[in-house]
Amino acid sequence: MSSELWYKKKPEEVMDILKVDPKNGLADGEVTKRRDEYGSNELEGKKSITLFQRFINQFKNFMVIILLVAAIVSGALGEYKDTIIIAAIVLLNAILGLVQENKAEESLKALKDMSKPTAKVLRNGNILEINSGEIVPGDILILEAGDYIAADGILIESASLKVEESALTGESVPVDKDLEIPEGKDIPIGDRKNMVYSTSLVTNGRGKVIVTDTGMNTEIGKIAKMIESQEDLETPLQKKLDQLGKYLGIIALAVCGVIFLVGYFQGRGVFEMFMLAVSLAVAAIPEGLPAIVTIVLSLGVQRMIKKNAIIRKLPAVETLGTASVICSDKTGTLTQNKMTVTKVYTYNKLIDSEDVNIENTDEELAVMTGLMCNDSSIEENKGEKKAIGDPTEIALIVLGRDKGLYRKKLEEEMPRVEEVPFDSDRKMMSTIHKKENNYRVFTKGAIDVILDRCKGILIDGEVKDITEEHKQKIIEENENMASNALRVLGLAYKDIEKIPDRINSESVESDLVFVGMSGMIDPPREEVKVSVEECRRAGIKPVMITGDYKITAIAIARELGILESDEEAIEGKEIEKLSDSELAANVEKYSVYARVSPEHKVKIVKAWQSHEKVVAMTGDGVNDAPALKRANIGCAMGITGTDVSKEAADMVLTDDNFSTIVSAVEEGRSIFDNIKKSIHYLLSCNVGEIIALFVALVIGMPTPLLPIHILWVNLITDSFPALALGVDPPEPGIMDRKPRASDESIFAGGLGISIFVKGFVIGAVTIIAFYLGKEVNIETGRTMALVTLAVSQFANSLTIRSMDKSMFKVGVFSNKYLIGAIALSATLLLSVVFIPPLRNIFELSSLDGVHWIYVGLLSLLPMTISEVLKKIRN
Ligand code: ATP
Numbered sequence: 079m080s081s082e083l084w085y086k087k088k089p090e091e092v093m094d095i096l097k098v099d100p101k102n103g104l105a106d107g108e109v110t111k112r113r114d115e116y117g118s119n120e121l122e123g124k125k126s127i128t129l130f131q132r133f134i135n136q137f138k139n140f141m142v143i144i145l146l147v148a149a150i151v152s153g154a155l156g157e158y159k160d161t162i163i164i165a166a167i168v169l170l171n172a173i174l175g176l177v178q179e180n181k182a183e184e185s186l187k188a189l190k191d192m193s194k195p196t197a198k199v200l201r202n203g204n205i206l207e208i209n210s211g212e213i214v215p216g217d218i219l220i221l222e223a224g225d226y227i228a229a230d231g232i233l234i235e236s237a238s239l240k241v242e243e244s245a246l247t248g249e250s251v252p253v254d255k256d257l258e259i260p261e262g263k264d265i266p267i268g269d270r271k272n273m274v275y276s277t278s279l280v281t282n283g284r285g286k287v288i289v290t291d292t293g294m295n296t297e298i299g300k301i302a303k304m305i306e307s308q309e310d311l312e313t314p315l316q317k318k319l320d321q322l323g324k325y326l327g328i329i330a331l332a333v334c335g336v337i338f339l340v341g342y343f344q345g346r347g348v349f350e351m352f353m354l355a356v357s358l359a360v361a362a363i364p365e366g367l368p369a370i371v372t373i374v375l376s377l378g379v380q381r382m383i384k385k386n387a388i389i390r391k392l393p394a395v396e397t398l399g400t401a402s403v404i405c406s407d408k409t410g411t412l413t414q415n416k417m418t419v420t421k422v423y424t425y426n427k428l429i430d431s432e433d434v435n436i437e438n439t440d441e442e443l444a445v446m447t448g449l450m451c452n453d454s455s456i457e458e459n460k461g462e463k464k465a466i467g468d469p470t471e472i473a474l475i476v477l478g479r480d481k482g483l484y485r486k487k488l489e490e491e492m493p494r495v496e497e498v499p500f501d502s503d504r505k506m507m508s509t510i511h512k513k514e515n516n517y518r519v520f521t522k523g524a525i526d527v528i529l530d531r532c533k534g535i536l537i538d539g540e541v542k543d544i545t546e547e548h549k550q551k552i553i554e555e556n557e558n559m560a561s562n563a564l565r566v567l568g569l570a571y572k573d574i575e576k577i578p579d580r581i582n583s584e585s586v587e588s589d590l591v592f593v594g595m596s597g598m599i600d601p602p603r604e605e606v607k608v609s610v611e612e613c614r615r616a617g618i619k620p621v622m623i624t625g626d627y628k629i630t631a632i633a634i635a636r637e638l639g640i641l642e643s644d645e646e647a648i649e650g651k652e653i654e655k656l657s658d659s660e661l662a663a664n665v666e667k668y669s670v671y672a673r674v675s676p677e678h679k680v681k682i683v684k685a686w687q688s689h690e691k692v693v694a695m696t697g698d699g700v701n702d703a704p705a706l707k708r709a710n711i712g713c714a715m716g717i718t719g720t721d722v723s724k725e726a727a728d729m730v731l732t733d734d735n736f737s738t739i740v741s742a743v744e745e746g747r748s749i750f751d752n753i754k755k756s757i758h759y760l761l762s763c764n765v766g767e768i769i770a771l772f773v774a775l776v777i778g779m780p781t782p783l784l785p786i787h788i789l790w791v792n793l794i795t796d797s798f799p800a801l802a803l804g805v806d807p808p809e810p811g812i813m814d815r816k817p818r819a820s821d822e823s824i825f826a827g828g829l830g831i832s833i834f835v836k837g838f839v840i841g842a843v844t845i846i847a848f849y850l851g852k853e854v855n856i857e858t859g860r861t862m863a864l865v866t867l868a869v870s871q872f873a874n875s876l877t878i879r880s881m882d883k884s885m886f887k888v889g890v891f892s893n894k895y896l897i898g899a900i901a902l903s904a905t906l907l908l909s910v911v912f913i914p915p916l917r918n919i920f921e922l923s924s925l926d927g928v929h930w931i932y933v934g935l936l937s938l939l940p941m942t943i944s945e946v947l948k949k950i951r952n
Contacts, residue, residue, distance in 0.1 A: 084290045085260060085270040089234040092288050096216040100234060100288075103200035103218045112214035119213040119229055119292035121299055132179060136172035140327075145789075148356040155349055159919060163786045167793055174797055175369060195721060197228040198466075200286075204457045205466055213292055221285040222453075223499065224700040224720020227278045230296045231287035233257050237497045238283035238581065243268065245277045246297055252281040267297060279722060281700060283499050284453070315396050315753065316371055318824065323367060326761075330362035333768055340775055350781075354771070357785035361767045361792040364760040366800065371753055374804035378749035386733040387742040388716070394728035397710050398694075398746025400820040401618060403686050405679070405695045405709070408624035408631060409565075410469070410718055410734045412638060413600040417473035419448075421564060421597035423555055425537045425548070436481045439539035444594035447569040448474030449485050450492070451509045451520035453499075468500075468718075470567065473598050474522075492518065496577055498586050502625055502699050503675045506568075508586050510577060517577060521570045521587055524625075524673075525556045525595060528568030534591040541591050548592075556595060560629035563637070564597035602638050609737040610639045617816035618743065620736075621669055623679060623696075628672035641669045650674040653681060662688040679705035692820050694739055696731070697723050710820075713739055748808035750818070755803040758829055758836075758878050763795055763871045765837025766940075770844040770867065780856060782848035782863040786920060791868050794906045798899035799875040806893050809880055827881060835947075836878075839940040840870050847936050850929070857923035861911060862933055864922065868907045869937035872900045877944045882952060884945060 084092060093100060097108075104112070127135075136142070145168050152160035195210045200218040210228035213219070219231055221239070233239070233255060240252040247268040257272055267275065274287055276296040293299055334355040341351040375396075379389045389395055406412055419431045424440035436442040452474055454467025465472045475485065492511040500507035506523020521528065529552065535544040559566050570590035578585035613620045620640050624631050628649050635641040647670035653661060658681065665685040671678065676699060683705055686693045695709035698719040703726035706712030714727035715734040724730050731738045767788060774782045783791075825833075847866035852859030875896060880888045891897055910916045911924070925933065 082290070084230075084232050085265060085273045087232070088259065089232060089257065089288070092232050092290065093234075096288060096290070098216045098218065098288055100218065102203040104214070104216050105202055108216070109201065109212075109214055112216060113212070116215055116295070117293055118211045120211050122294060129176075129180075133172060133176050136175045136179075137168075142168055142171065144356055145360055148353060148785075151349075152353065157349075160353065160786065163919065164789065167786075167789045170793060175366075179369065195226055195228060197225070198222075205455065206457075207466070213289055215289050215292055217289040219287040219289055221274070221280045221287060222720075223280050223282050223284070223501070224722045225280045226721040226725070227274050227276055227280065227287075229289045230275050230291040231273065231289040233272050233274065233285055233287055235286035236283070237285065238499060239280065239285040240282035241274055241278050242281050243275055243278040246275055246301070255285065281722075282501070284497070314393060315750070315824070316368065316375075319367060319371060319757075322824070323364065327363050330359050330764075330768075333362065333772065334359045337772060337775055344775075344778070353785040354781055354788075357788040358768065358771055361788045362764045364757075364764060364796070366796050367757065367760060370756050370760075370800055370804055373801065374749060374753050374756065377805055378745055378752075382742055382745050385741045385745065386716075386731060386735065386738045387745075388730040388732060389728070390724070390730060391728045394711050395746055395749055397692060397728070397820070398743050399748075399750040400692045400818050401694045401711060401743050401746070402691045402817045403619045403621060403693045404613065404736070404739055404743075405621040405623050405682060405686075405693060406736045406739070407696045407698065407715075408622050408626060408634060409600060410698075410715065411696050411731075411736045412606050412622060412640075413602050413634065415469045415600060415718070415734065417469045417565065417598045417600050419473050419477040419596050419598045421559060422477075422594060423552075423559070423597070424594040425535060425592075426551065428555060428559075431477060431480075434477070434481060436483065440536055440594065442483075443536060443571065444569050444596065445474075445478050445481055445483055446488065447520045447522060447571055447593055448567070448596055449478035449483055450488060450494075450511060451507060451522045452485065455485075469600075470565065470598070474567075474596065477596070496581050496586075498581060498583055502701060503677075504583055505625065506587065508583075510574075510581075510586065513573075517574050519572045519574060519586055519590070521590055522567050524627075525552070525566055525568040528570050528590070529553070529592065531587050531590050532570055532592040533589040534572075536591055536593050544592055552592070552595070556627070557629055559595070559597040560627040561633060562597075563599065563630055563633035565600055565626055565630060566595050566597050568595050569593045602634055603735060603737070605735070605737045607638055609740040612740055612813050614639075616743070616813040618740075619666075619669070621671070621682075623671045623674055623682065625674060626672060628670075631670050631672040635670045646670055647672060650678050653678050658684060661685040665689070676701035676705060680708050683708045690819075692817065694743075696736075696739070697727070698734075699723060702726075744808060744813055747812050747818070748806075751809060751812070752804045752806050754824060754829060755806060755878050756800045757824060758833060759803055759871075759875050760796060760800050762833045762836035762874060762878075763840065765833060766840025766844065766871070767791070767867065769838060769841025770848075770863070773841065774845055774848070779845075779848070780852070780859075782845060783860060783867070784921060787860060787864045790910065790920070791864060791871075791907075794903040795868055795871045798903050799872065799896060802893060802896040802899040803875060803878065805895055806879055809883065809888065829881070832881070832944075836874060836940055836944060839943055840867065840874065843870055843936040843939050847933060850932050851925075854929075855923065857921060858925065858929065861922040861925055862929055865907065865911065865925075865933050866936045868903070869933065870940045872904060873938055873941035874944070875900065877941045877948075880948075882948055884948060885941075 145164055149161045149164040196207050197210045197213055198205055198207050198220040213229045236256045239255040241255050242252040244250040249268055255271055259272055260269055277298045338351045338355040378395055382389055409415055422429055422431055422434050422444055424444055434441050452471045454471035454475060456463055456465050456475060492513055494509050495512050496510040498508045505527050506521060508519055508521040511518050529549050532544050534541045535548050556566050570592050572590050610620050622631060622635050622640050628647055632644055632647050646668055648668045650673040661681060662685040683693050683695055692710045694711040694713055695705050696713045697706045698715040700720055700722045702723050706723060706726040712727040714723040714730045716730045716732035717734045770782055844863050844867045848859045848863035851862035877885050910920045911922055
């Protein structure tokens, strides 16, 4: 299709070529046919690497290379047994790495799939929301401010449509789009005003487009044969751990060098010392840590998906754990967004919506204004009714329907010809309709802005000049409705002779006639009350930000427990008067911001950030993007959010719910705790191994562990238990503590000291076990050292689960993965002691009852000491 010069054609010609009925769009059968012909609307991504390639990649690791060198050296010196064991261990390690990497990859892919974009199309006469990949040439796309355009197409309708096409043109200023066919030949993309292109963004207005090209045939498909989003997938913690890994690597190599030299000068064999140093280096460096961290993060992210939070940027997982302020929109996030009109006001008369009588001119016009100045609809698809659009507007459609008024029918007599779309800065919207001899403008919006634009008022079917007294009365009634937590919309109209030359707010939304107001309820979400309470315990301040009236906002905030006194609420116009530093000085006083525009949100975020707070901020509109980017955790709405807001956000709430943010914070805290547990475990075990070998060497003992023992212990203890600690359930009371400081070191809270104390005790019991067994023979000594070292690490993993609570309080069996991991690792450990051929290969010996008792007691000692220390500290 792309060979056509679409921008040179009239909409009718395009419809002809593509066989489109502009009223109904394509029929299902036609869509299937075209999908077969043109394929799905997707850009070909980078080819993923094969399993085999990934397996090979496992060997491109410094530690593995050292081990392979050691295997070759052993082979060259005739130590074939060592070669085989080392090779087997490397292989096992690679398989384990591969499984872990696959798991991480799968979850990242699941994440990508979750955030696939959608588009609105007209098919079979209905507006449907479909996956963007399902669009075919000939589809009619409906565009609104905030949408990403999913395919190339030609405009057939445009209302103040502005599009940003920087991905194609490099020009970041949005351009106006209309139906005019450009003059001349070879028009560059930026000047094709009558076309829109895939990956561009609608910044303003609305439009209807016939899709001309999809997938790789689009302009973006042509220039970018391969598009991969370059997201920063490493979290600050991962970066810190990379750094740490490097330092530890250097320290471990230095220690190994020292051990080698000490042993060499003590007259021990060069090969023996070389192998020991290599094994120790491998054991000492927690090379599995990065993979464990990735898995813990991605499993956490998957758990969050189940709880309705999609993480778009991995670093957010970590930031979530430190959140100290959550700024949330009111409508839909704190409330249910199920709007119902309960009151209708016409001058001097407030009535329940059931009592509205459309025989009365004022009441009929009030209902009609809400119905006509409306972009939402209730669509019927295969017998099922589905409301599409803004709940505020849907409520107005439902009110009309209850009174027997239907927009589609009314529009047959009064078709819409122009409009000034809603935006949350202006807080109103207008449509212009053709009548027999003239035109009618319907406007709805926030009551203060509407009143400012009114010249007349409708009273008992007659238009009068509006006076200050009228306005005063209306404002009083508005406040009365708002204080009952009603969302109030003002309604107005005017008749005009001709359509203004330029359609904008000034030309259309002036000299209006006030018709009335509608008041709707939007009940608070039940679960939010509990979450607000949880925030308070967790040291997180919940803040409400809304475009709605102060009185309505206060009423709902009070019900939810967000606010106690009216003093805690402030309006957008007051924020405007404050400088950034004045707001920063007072920001802690306010819990409710009413009548705000999106740009105030940025100011609020900055004010909190100046107090070193970590701010989560919700948003849904196009204009919310800057605030979402500026916030530490931008949260976009999955249901009502625009594509732009989702793109700017770190996290998308699939249920638009405040409580989801709070449970994501809990998950974030738990993930960080778990990563710390894995680090605590791995490093204390490594320190234990180094100390055992180093001390034995210095005091002139034979080496308590052979290189293959060290490698074996390392393989079985570092993998499964460390991973199981990473999926530990959240510690009880995790939301009762204050947020962690965002710059807090991983080793804060006594972790560093604990690693050394635990490592020291593990090292000590290993040497003692060796010493006791050595009395029989060296094999018995090494067997006892090996079992004690491994079992004390298993026991260590149980006590590490909480820094201050006893392991019995946390529940010894409450992490079934850990119990499973210990059982599996213990089986692997004992198999080399109990199965004779393996025992011979590993140069071990069987133990008698007394030695088993020694081993048992010594192995449990580090855990016991750790538990006693917790008790003393408490
Ligand atoms: P929140 O910020 O909590 O989501 P909100 O929905 O009131 O609250 P906006 O969407 O920015 O915030 O709306 C601001 C104001 O604009 C509303 O209080 C209302 O008076 C008016 N308004 C909202 N939706 C429409 C609409 N579809 N048409 C006309 N006016 C509207």
